[in-house]
Amino acid sequence: xxxxxxxxxxxxxxxxxxxxxxxxxxxxxxxxxxxxxxxxxxxxxxxxxxxxxxxxxxxxxxxxxxxxxxxxxxxxxxxxxxxxxxxxxxxxxxxxxxxxxxxxxxxxxxxxxxxxxxxxxxxxxxxxxxxxxxx
Amino acid sequence: xxxxxxxxxxxxxxxxxxxxxxxxxxxxxxxxxxxxxxxxxxxxxxxxxxxxxxxxxxxxxxxxxxxxxxxxxxxxxxxxxxxxxxxxxxxxxxxxxxxxxxxxxxxxxxxxxxxxxxxxxxxxxxxxxxxxxxxxxxxxxxxxxx
Numbered sequence: 001x002x003x004x005x006x007x008x009x010x011x012x013x014x015x016x017x018x019x020x021x022x023x024x025x026x027x028x029x030x031x032x033x034x035x036x037x038x039x040x041x042x043x044x045x046x047x048x049x050x051x052x053x054x055x056x057x058x059x060x061x062x063x064x065x066x067x068x069x070x071x072x073x074x075x076x077x078x079x080x081x082x083x084x085x086x087x088x089x090x091x092x093x094x095x096x097x098x099x100x101x102x103x104x105x106x107x108x109x110x111x112x113x114x115x116x117x118x119x120x121x122x123x124x125x126x127x128x129x130x131x132x133x134x135x
Numbered sequence: 136x137x138x139x140x141x142x143x144x145x146x147x148x149x150x151x152x153x154x155x156x157x158x159x160x161x162x163x164x165x166x167x168x169x170x171x172x173x174x175x176x177x178x179x180x181x182x183x184x185x186x187x188x189x190x191x192x193x194x195x196x197x198x199x200x201x202x203x204x205x206x207x208x209x210x211x212x213x214x215x216x217x218x219x220x221x222x223x224x225x226x227x228x229x230x231x232x233x234x235x236x237x238x239x240x241x242x243x244x245x246x247x248x249x250x251x252x253x254x255x256x257x258x259x260x261x262x263x264x265x266x267x268x269x270x271x272x273x274x275x276x277x278x279x280x281x
Contacts, residue, residue: 011217016202089232
């Protein structure tokens, strides 16, 4: 079964790093889509099957929180889980993300192994495990 | 070295080593000031800003290692600024966690220093800590708000 991921980060380098980490972790991913901010991500979602969104928190135009709220607020996309990959260190703000409906969090810098630990539960339909990622 | 500076260097070393396999070394003796420098700056809310200055060649090396590019690949220099910003972003995230309260991080931006005297002046003005990263000279500074 194809499992498609949308990577949303204003850093092209980080998007490439996530792509490479997914390859190294040998995650069984079908297509990888990319967007440089939340607004572009919402456009990318139209007409595409996306099974997981990995989004940065701090981005120009539309940040990760705004993106998550927009995704969750749209009946066409609300079933797509959003996980944040960010350097944000505040446990309070990360808790607020989860209250806003974000399903997982991975702190930069990350390793392929930690990305695997974040993403694999979504592939296996077990979102609760991704929520246990350390902050 | 003040504790604040040591902590900042530790965060930079962690970001560089874990992401780009680049190691920091102390400067021994005189080092040549770079003739052209990228300065990445990230605001930390009311706490201040962090600056990271290095020649574009270091940004290109970081991009090369992160993306597994061929040494000298033209793509690496194109991504040098982005790579510098992302390393600073990671450094700032780790450093922010040592501050109380933890500040709100902004978006990193890049400016340039166009000659060696500008580098010397900038390092002095910022009281920046100068180290080597795989033989490239690097300066980092926390500019607190008074």
